[in-house]
Amino acid sequence: MTENNNVIFETMDEFYEKMPKIYSEKDLNLLKMRLEGRSNKEISNLLNLQYTNVLSDIKKIVRELPEISEAEQFSELYTNYYVTKDQFLTYCINDGRVYEILSLKYKKGLTRFPTKKFTKKFNVQYENNSVIFE
Numbered sequence: 001m002t003e004n005n006n007v008i009f010e011t012m013d014e015f016y017e018k019m020p021k022i023y024s025e026k027d028l029n030l031l032k033m034r035l036e037g038r039s040n041k042e043i044s045n046l047l048n049l050q051y052t053n054v055l056s057d058i059k060k061i062v063r064e065l066p067e068i069s070e071a072e073q074f075s076e077l078y079t080n081y082y083v084t085k086d087q088f089l090t091y092c093i094n095d096g097r098v099y100e101i102l103s104l105k106y107k108k109g110l111t112r113f114p115t116k117k118f119t120k121k122f123n124v125q126y127e128n129n130s131v132i133f134e
Contacts, residue, residue, distance in 0.1 A: 007066040012097045015068050023061070030054065031061050034104060035097045037085075062104045071101045078102040080109040087113050 009015040019028055033043050040058060044051040074092055077083065078099075083092075088099045091113075 009066055009068045009070075011070045012068060012095055012101070015066070016097075022066075027057065027061055030057055034058060035100045037096060037100055058104070065101070065105065068098075068101060070095075071098045071105075074098065074102060075106055078108060079106050081111050081113040082109055083113040087115060091115065 009018070019031070023031060029047070030043060033046070034040075038046070040054045041051060043049070044054045047054075070093070074088075077092070078088075085096065085099050089096060092098075
């Protein structure tokens with residue numbers, strides 16, 4: 001794997017398109033499985049690998065993940081609120097891979113997600129790579 005910290009992708013689709021050129025086949029498979037929502041334990045069972053090896057490989061991949069603007073715009077929301085995947089898909093963006101990449105990179109917030117403030121047709125403004133909900 002090459003150093004990817006200074007590479008910026010706009011969307012998850014763009015990142016997925018470039019992943020085979022960035023990662024080894026093993027790392028590519030591990031990352032894709034995690035972004036599809038599988039746990040480290042499920043991956044270790046499916047690939048017949050030691051759990052500790054999967055865990056250390058995933059940690060290494062996460063440390064070297066490039067920036068993906070589509071995901072980073074929700075990082076503040078993710079780290080401030082305890083938002084479930086279902087809530088995220090309903091109120092933020094309908095791409096589970098974005099939620100999964102946030103869960104790999106960041107610790108989830110503790111404040112209850114205020115679903116009453118959000119509707120499916122919320123207005124989102126982007127300012128300095130942060131999301132402002134109105």
